[in-house]
Amino acid sequence: MTARMEQWSFPPKFDDGYLPDPDSRYWFSHRETMPAADRDAAILVRLQEICAYAYDHAPFYRSKWDEAGFHPSQLKSLEDFEERVPVIRKADLRSSQSSAPPFGDYLCVPEGEVHHIHGTSGTTGRPTAFAISREDWRAIANAHARIMWAMGMRPGDTICVAAIFSLYMGSWGALAGAERLGAKAFPFGAGASGMSSRCAQWLDMLKPAGFYGTPTYAIHLAETAIKDGLDPRKFGLRYMFFSGEPGASIPAVRERIEDLYGASVFDCGSMGEMTPWMHLGGARGTPGMLSWQDIVYTEVCDPETHSRVPYGSRGTPVYTHLERMSQPMIRLESGDLTIWEDGPTPCGRTYPHLPMGIIGRIDDMITIRGENVYPSEIEAALSKTDGYGGEHRVFVTREGTMDEMMISVELDDAGWQQGDERRKAFHAQVSRQLHDMLGLRAAVEVVAPNSHERTDFKAKRVIDDREAFAEMRRRQEGGSS
Numbered sequence: 108m109t110a111r112m113e114q115w116s117f118p119p120k121f122d123d124g125y126l127p128d129p130d131s132r133y134w135f136s137h138r139e140t141m142p143a144a145d146r147d148a149a150i151l152v153r154l155q156e157i158c159a160y161a162y163d164h165a166p167f168y169r170s171k172w173d174e175a176g177f178h179p180s181q182l183k184s185l186e187d188f189e190e191r192v193p194v195i196r197k198a199d200l201r202s203s204q205s206s207a208p209p210f211g212d213y214l215c216v217p218e219g220e221v222h223h224i225h226g227t228s229g230t231t232g233r234p235t236a237f238a239i240s241r242e243d244w245r246a247i248a249n250a251h252a253r254i255m256w257a258m259g260m261r262p263g264d265t266i267c268v269a270a271i272f273s274l275y276m277g278s279w280g281a282l283a284g285a286e287r288l289g290a291k292a293f294p295f296g297a298g299a300s301g302m303s304s305r306c307a308q309w310l311d312m313l314k315p316a317g318f319y320g321t322p323t324y325a326i327h328l329a330e331t332a333i334k335d336g337l338d339p340r341k342f343g344l345r346y347m348f349f350s351g352e353p354g355a356s357i358p359a360v361r362e363r364i365e366d367l368y369g370a371s372v373f374d375c376g377s378m379g380e381m382t383p384w385m386h387l388g389g390a391r392g393t394p395g396m397l398s399w400q401d402i403v404y405t406e407v408c409d410p411e412t413h414s415r416v417p418y419g420s421r422g423t424p425v426y427t428h429l430e431r432m433s434q435p436m437i438r439l440e441s442g443d444l445t446i447w448e449d450g451p452t453p454c455g456r457t458y459p460h461l462p463m464g465i466i467g468r469i470d471d472m473i474t475i476r477g478e479n480v481y482p483s484e485i486e487a488a489l490s491k492t493d494g495y496g497g498e499h500r501v502f503v504t505r506e507g508t509m510d511e512m513m514i515s516v517e518l519d520d521a522g523w524q525q526g527d528e529r530r531k532a533f534h535a536q537v538s539r540q541l542h543d544m545l546g547l548r549a550a551v552e553v554v555a556p557n558s559h560e561r562t563d564f565k566a567k568r569v570i571d572d573r574e575a576f577a578e579m580r581r582r583q584e585g586g587s588s
């Protein structure tokens with residue numbers, strides 16, 4: 108069966124000139140539609156190869172696995188993989204890089220083969236460097252072109268990449284895919300002041316077919332365009348794909364973007380470490396994201412035991428690279444939350460399916476009076492409320508022994524102009540929506556449109572001072588004033 112899997116080898120080799128038949132909805136029709144059990148059998152062989160490779164080339168894995176009593180020769184089934192191979196965490200990567208700088212003792216190729224250096228975007232703590240070899244960069248471009256094809260992008264399309272070009276892998280990954288696809292890459296970028304107005308102007312001039320960025324930025328950009336007297340629907344965009352944060356798989360947010368631009372919206376993205384990060388990525392005809400298992404083998408797991416949860420259940424994705432040689436990630440725990448469903452999907456692919464995309468980071472869950480809520484669920488509830496002005500903030504604090512939440516929500520311009528009556532009605536609507544959808548009783552404040560700051564990257568809508576509060580108390584109790 109592997110004989111028919113297109114361009115499937117270890118180490119990975121790609122034909123950079125290959126393009127599918129223009130009428131095909133699939134890039135690699137066999138790999139995408141083969142029976143899942145046959146694919147799993149091929150994945151098992153690849154896992155045996157990649158584990159043997161990592162054991163030989165990476166002291167990081169060798170020592171971890173020796174300690175756990177695992178040797179690659181023991182891998183006889185996917186269950187063995189799940190039961191015997193320990194997960195790794197971002198903290199393990201950081202500590203490996205601090206003891207074996209700069210790329211850690213999991214760099215499996217000679218440093219001379221490193222083609223691109225990227226890294227984590229966090230602003231605190233030691234950053235992690237991603238060292239990507241030339242061959243891996245090709246593999247990434249091929250994987251991304253393949254998934255962008257599934258979203259409907261075709262050679263010759265103009266694709267605007269409107270995300271910051273720095274160490275962030277989002278923009279570069281989209282660019283690599285667009286180039287390999289034979290599209291007209293338009294790396295507009297983001298991040299400098301005044302860029303949103305200029306981006307709107309360029310979109311109006313160029314009429315690109317595709318757009319990449321964060322969902323938050325797409326909404327901000329449309330607002331900017333409208334303020335500048337432009338109509339985003341006249342940009343002529345046909346598809347917009349997003350990564351970096353929840354949004355594109357939240358129905359009300361997706362519809363809002365589709366409505367603002369008149370384009371189809373696709374969700375994608377796992378983590379920078381897991382590039383080709385589009386391995387969780389949407390396809391025309393299937394809402395949410397697919398897990399392209401022959402690129403990155405994803406197990407949705409119980410966060411405590413790291414065993415796979417049944418289809419239909421919530422869990423945290425644990426990722427394993429199948430087409431990377433430079434810093435292969437083997438069972439990297441994401442810390443995110445999702446629900447997976449069994450394939451096949453409406454688009455005919457036999458991959459597992461994440462209908463809600465990624466709901467959020469498990470750590471970002473907020474517990475208020477016994478109710479658990481994720482920031483993306485609050486966003487979903489507000490986006491469904493008529494008159495929502497496009498931004499909000501969630502304040503969480505501790506009053507006495509109770510956690511309290513306050514949500515500051517913008518009303519849209521038309522509503523705001525209507526005065527007090529409308530503001531009061533909106534306040535009631537928002538409170539009801541939060542209660543009905545999430546069981547939340549939160550204090551609500553209605554504010555004027557544009558009261559909250561916009562971003563061209565990932566939104567930070569939760570301001571939680573409980574940790575700062577607890578820390579201050581600990582300091583005080585420790586007597587260090």
Ligand code: 8LE
Nearest residue numbers: 276277350351352353375376377378379384465
């Ligand atoms: C919900 C995937 C990429 C390059 O766009 C990215 O944001 O990588 P990064 O900076 O390593 O951040 C990864 C985290 O962003 C994930 O763990 C997840 O919490 C969030 N994230 C990325 N894409 C999505 C997402 N959350 N939906 C997404 N589509």
